[in-house]
Amino acid sequence: MEQFTVKDFLTYRNPCFLCGTVNTVRIGGHIPSILPNYMEIDLKINYSNAIKLFIFHKTNKILSNNKDGLTQLLESRTLNLSSFCFNCSSNRSSEDLVFDLNKDIILPVKIAAETLYSSEGYKRYELISNYRDNRSFIHIWEAKTPSSKDINKELSLIPSSKFKTKEQFIEKMKLYALFS
Ligand SMILES: [Zn+2]
Numbered sequence: 001m002e003q004f005t006v007k008d009f010l011t012y013r014n015p016c017f018l019c020g021t022v023n024t025v026r027i028g029g030h031i032p033s034i035l036p037n038y039m040e041i042d043l044k045i046n047y048s049n050a051i052k053l054f055i056f057h058k059t060n061k062i063l064s065n066n067k068d069g070l071t072q073l074l075e076s077r078t079l080n081l082s083s084f085c086f087n088c089s090s091n092r093s094s095e096d097l098v099f100d101l102n103k104d105i106i107l108p109v110k111i112a113a114e115t116l117y118s119s120e121g122y123k124r125y126e127l128i129s130n131y132r133d134n135r136s137f138i139h140i141w142e143a144k145t146p147s148s149k150d151i152n153k154e155l156s157l158i159p160s161s162k163f164k165t166k167e168q169f170i171e172k173m174k175l176y177a178l179f180s
Contacts, residue, residue, distance in 0.1 A: 001131065002161070003108035007039065007057035009081050009094055018118045018166045021087035027053075027097075028079030043073060060106045062099070074099055081109060090116045092160070095132075114159075118166055125173045129157055140177055151177045 004012060010025040010032075025032065032039040037057060044051040051070050054063040064070040081094040092114040098107040116127040126139040136158040140151040155176060163169040 001110055002159075003110055004094075005057065005060045006055050006081060006097075006106060006109060007034075009109045009111075010034070010039075010083060012083070013092070013160055014083055016085040016088060016090055017160075017163065018090055018116060018169060019085065019088040021085050023083040023085050023091075025081070025083045027055075027081055028077070043079075044069065055106065060108070062104050062106060067101075071101055074101070080112070088117050090118075111159075116160055116163070116169065118169055120170050123170075125170055127158060127160075127169075127173065129159065131157065131159075138173060138176055140173060153177060 006027070014023040014025070015021060016023055025034075027039075027041050028043065030041050030043060032041045032055075038054050039057070041053045041055070042050070043053055049069050050066065051073060052065045053070060055061070056063075078096040080096050082091065083093075084091040093112050095110045095112045097109065099105075100107060111131045113131060114129045116125075116129075118125050122143045122145070124139075124141050124143065127136055128139070129136040134157040136155050138151065138153045138155065141147065142149065153176065158176070163172065
C-alpha cells in the first residue's frame with residue numbers, strides 16, 4: 001500500500017479533485033502551520049509546559065522544543081492525520097502516526113479511511129473506503145426519491161488514485177453500480 005510523508009499525505013488529492021476546494025488538514029486534531037520546509041504544530045499550549053512539534057517535509061524528521069513533554073504526550077495519546085473538504089465533505093484519514101523518538105522521525109504514513117462524495121443533479125454518489133480491510137462501499141441515491149431505491153454495494157478497495165476528475169468519478173460509480 002502507498003506510504004506517505006506527513007507533508008505528502010496532507011497534500012495528497014488536496015485541493016479536492018471533486019470540487020477544487022483546499023482541504024482543511026489536521027494532525028491529532030490540531031491545524032499545523034505549513035511553511036516551505038517544515039510544518040509546526042502546537043500540541044499543547046500551556047505556559048509551563050508548551051509542546052511544539054516541527055516536522056520536516058522531505059525527511060519526516062521531527063524536532064520539539066520539549067522532548068520530555070512530547071514523549072509523555074505520545075504515551076498518553078495517539079495522533080493521526082486528516083484532510084477534510086468543507087465544500088463537498090470528502091475526507092481521508094491516516095493510521096495513527098508511529099514516532100521513533102530515538103531517531104527523531106515519524107515512520108511512513110498510510111491511509112486508513114477515505115470518503116469521496118459528489119453529486120450530479122439530484123443524484124448523490126458516495127464511496128467509503130476502508131484501507132485496513134481493503135473494502136469499499138458504494139452508496140448512490142437520489143434526493144426526493146424513497147431510500148428503498150438506493151444502491152448499496154460492497155466491493156474490494158477502490159483507492160481514490162483511480163479517479164482523476166469529478167466526471168470520471170461519477171462515470172465509474174455508475175459502472176460499478178451496474179456491473180459489479
Ligand atoms: Zn471537495
